Amino acid sequence: xxxxxxxxxxxxxxxxxxxxxxxxxxxxxxxxxxxxxxxxxxxxxxxxxxxxxxxxxxxxxxxxxxxx
Numbered sequence: 502x503x504x505x506x507x508x509x510x511x512x513x514x515x516x517x518x519x520x521x522x523x524x525x526x527x528x529x530x531x532x533x534x535x536x537x538x539x540x541x542x543x544x545x546x547x548x549x550x551x552x553x554x555x556x557x558x559x560x561x562x563x564x565x566x567x568x569x
Contacts, residue, residue, distance in 0.1 A: 504546040508568040
């Protein structure tokens with residue numbers, strides 16, 4: 502199991518949180534997603550069938566790119 506916590510500057514409302522959690526939760530291998538509107542941070546856990554690259558690419562595609 503791997504995890505990563507990162508900043509997503511574009512989180513500005515509850516809709517953003519729900520969108521991120523729903524969309525990232527559908528990435529193959531992702532086992533848990535938690536987005537925090539106040540901190541503008543997201544934590545994602547995935548198993549060996551998932552990857553950070555897949556999560557990052559999806560977030561960028563849906564206009565919530567992680568901060569570098």
